Amino acid sequence: MNVYCLDVLHRLQDIKASITSVFGSVLKLDLTKKVVKKLAGKASRTAVWCTIVGNEHGQILSSVLSTAEGHGIAPMLDGIMLRYKAADIPPPEIIYIDRDCCGPNPLHHMLASWDKTILRLDIWHFMRMISSGLTTDKHQLYGPFLDSLSKCIFEWDKTAGFSIRTGRRPI
Numbered sequence: 001m002n003v004y005c006l007d008v009l010h011r012l013q014d015i016k017a018s019i020t021s022v023f024g025s026v027l028k029l030d031l032t033k034k035v036v037k038k039l040a041g042k043a044s045r046t047a048v049w050c051t052i053v054g055n056e057h058g059q060i061l062s063s064v065l066s067t068a069e070g071h072g073i074a075p076m077l078d079g080i081m082l083r084y085k086a087a088d089i090p091p092p093e094i095i096y097i098d099r100d101c102c103g104p105n106p107l108h109h110m111l112a113s114w115d116k117t118i119l120r121l122d123i124w125h126f127m128r129m130i131s132s133g134l135t136t137d138k139h140q141l142y143g144p145f146l147d148s149l150s151k152c153i154f155e156w157d158k159t160a161g162f163s164i165r166t167g168r169r170p171i
Contacts, residue, residue, distance in 0.1 A: 023084065024055025027095045028122060029107075031069060053080060055092075070106075077110050096122035123153065 008015070035050040047065035051073055054060050062080055064072035084091055091114040097107065099121070111117060121129075127149055134142060 022055065022059045022061050023087065023089050024057065024059070024061070025090075025093050026056040027061070027092045028052075028054050028056075029073075029095055029097045030054070030122075031098060035063075036065065051076065053077075073107075074110055077107075081111075081113060091117050094118045094120055096120055098122055098125045127153075 030052050032050050032052065033048065035052070036047050039045075039047065047067060049066050049069045049071070050063060051066065051070075052060055052063045053076065061083075062076050064076045066072045081091075093116075095107075095111070095117055097119055102121075105119070107119060111119070127146060130149060131137070131142070131146060134145065136142070
């Protein structure tokens with residue numbers, strides 16, 4: 001047991017790095033207020049926005065709490081890009097964002113060193129933009145409309161029994 005413990009102690013930095021290093025070829029950048037609303041105690045009302053960068057496996061690469069929308073994104077993205085570079089991992093192929101994917105966007109400038117990385121609008125916000133022409137999300141046909149829209153966008157893999165996008169089994 002002593003030999004095993006000494007072996008682990010000698011490799012501790014490598015083991016720690018392999019456990020805590022999270023990467024992805026598909027990233028999702030999301031700004032939300034939902035996380036901030038869950039803060040309690042002295043931390044409550046100290047932040048307004050939470051910016052989260054996650055990967056295709058649902059793991060969080062980084063997050064930042066801020067007092068205004070968009071603050072702290074540049075240092076967070078710089079840290080993520082540095083992490084990829086230090087680990088000699090290629091940049092992500094695509095980053096999904098919740099707005100401003102087309103046209104002039106400060107993110108394009110921030111991610112200039114990842115010149116082959118594509119910025120796209122995430123599917124949830126895309127569907128919300130299409131459905132914004134409806135009068136309200138409380139309308140009785142809103143759910144069936146989004147269901148039909150989803151079926152137009154995604155293809156079900158009948159052999160695997162799950163959606164290609166989400167990997168979830170159908171109900």
